[in-house]
Amino acid sequence: MTFTHPFKHEATDVGSAKWQTAASRIDPLYQRESEIRSPFARDYTRILHSTAYRRLKYKTQVFFEPENDHICTRIDHVHYVESLSRLIAEYLGLNPMLATAIALGHDLGHPPLGHEGERILNAIMKEEGLDFTNAPAFWHARSGLHYVDDLEILSGYDGRKHNLNLTYAVRDGIIAHSGSVSKPIRPREQAIDLKDFNHPGEYEPYTWEGCIVKIADNISYLGRDIDDAYTLDIIGDDEMHAYNAIIRTYAKGRGGDIENTNNSNVIHLLVSDLCAFSTPKRGIGFSEEGQAAMSAVLSLNRQFIYHNDILTGYYKKNGEHMLRAVYGALKIIAKNPSDKAVQARFPVTSKAFFDWLANYTDAISPRKKELANRVIYHAADWEREYPLAVIDYLAGMTDRLLTRVYREITT
Numbered sequence: 001m002t003f004t005h006p007f008k009h010e011a012t013d014v015g016s017a018k019w020q021t022a023a024s025r026i027d028p029l030y031q032r033e034s035e036i037r038s039p040f041a042r043d044y045t046r047i048l049h050s051t052a053y054r055r056l057k058y059k060t061q062v063f064f065e066p067e068n069d070h071i072c073t074r075i076d077h078v079h080y081v082e083s084l085s086r087l088i089a090e091y092l093g094l095n096p097m098l099a100t101a102i103a104l105g106h107d108l109g110h111p112p113l114g115h116e117g118e119r120i121l122n123a124i125m126k127e128e129g130l131d132f133t134n135a136p137a138f139w140h141a142r143s144g145l146h147y148v149d150d151l152e153i154l155s156g157y158d159g160r161k162h163n164l165n166l167t168y169a170v171r172d173g174i175i176a177h178s179g180s181v182s183k184p185i186r187p188r189e190q191a192i193d194l195k196d197f198n199h200p201g202e203y204e205p206y207t208w209e210g211c212i213v214k215i216a217d218n219i220s221y222l223g224r225d226i227d228d229a230y231t232l233d234i235i236g237d238d239e240m241h242a243y244n245a246i247i248r249t250y251a252k253g254r255g256g257d258i259e260n261t262n263n264s265n266v267i268h269l270l271v272s273d274l275c276a277f278s279t280p281k282r283g284i285g286f287s288e289e290g291q292a293a294m295s296a297v298l299s300l301n302r303q304f305i306y307h308n309d310i311l312t313g314y315y316k317k318n319g320e321h322m323l324r325a326v327y328g329a330l331k332i333i334a335k336n337p338s339d340k341a342v343q344a345r346f347p348v349t350s351k352a353f354f355d356w357l358a359n360y361t362d363a364i365s366p367r368k369k370e371l372a373n374r375v376i377y378h379a380a381d382w383e384r385e386y387p388l389a390v391i392d393y394l395a396g397m398t399d400r401l402l403t404r405v406y407r408e409i410t411t
Helices: 039-048 051-058 074-092 096-105 114-127 140-151 168-176 208-231 237-253 263-277 288-306 309-335 340-345 347-357 379-396 399-410
Strands: 153-155 161-163
Touching (some): 039 168, 051 399, 074 096, 074 263, 096 208, 114 379, 140 168, 208 288, 309 379, 347 379, 347 399
Antiparallel strands (some): 153 161
16 A cells, blocks of 8 residues: 555644644643644643553453453553554544544543443433433543543643643544444534534544544454454354455455455455545545445444343343442442441442542542642532532443442442
């Protein structure tokens, strides 16, 4: 593949039409005279050193707490998206640093239990009256924006803890990456208030680089999930024959000769198709044949893997029970912050929750001097806000922390 850079005049770089807005931040970020990084490179390292990023290694991609060390977790998926986003951005002539920063942060808002955890938290919020619109109450991309805007904090040059304060383009790419891709996409022209997103996929990303991440996210998991499911005996040779028929037909239509479905072949076919058929006029997307092949593989993944009785049965019975039980216990803890009997009943969980909460509230005083981040839960509104604090805490949990907390509250 020869790098042709068809989008070189569309890149989000210094001097481009969207640069000023794309590189803007909610608050000014300190600047050292010796700084060598671009604004998006600074975002990349701020995400890389965040606690939300580190927790991804213990969060579900598809399979909950796999004992096999070679099965993907959420952090592996993020790295695959990052790799593909950088490759595609470099080929098309866009800004690879912006694409990789968005990719690294795109799933920071994922709760434990993967997309099932998303569904469960959304249901809990609706049942509790915590949805303030008719939109989904909880979805991971909006949770991700909330985390990078309000919950993740880093020690700054002054030794105090500050909000991440990422650029608009990276924040936009995080919340705009959700949603299916069924045709070539183009970035929207207007820089809207990102809190105006009410549904996954409601608006396309603001930059071409954000569009790349949205599509790379869809490409990256298809083949990897097939390989993992086959390794775990979730699917067998009969299912692989169905996948092979799709890949073989598509490859031959493109003049190739690929017989087997695996992660390498799926990614090669889809990425090469995407790069060959994307133009500034048409948008970033696949050929009709490539889109059909991708949709057909995704359909089989849903049938054989994501809706498999083994997985859905586990999540609906065990996973949902755990998450709801922990939510109930944390509600009791949060509602009674000065009740020593409650804290004695859940000693480890209570301490961990209040240690976390102290970073974001003025309800626990005095506030630590090293905290320079925004207060988001207020003593005056605690009765209304404490269930939201519990949801935020749950969303940040890893699978194994969820399991440990569940064991404490049920033992």
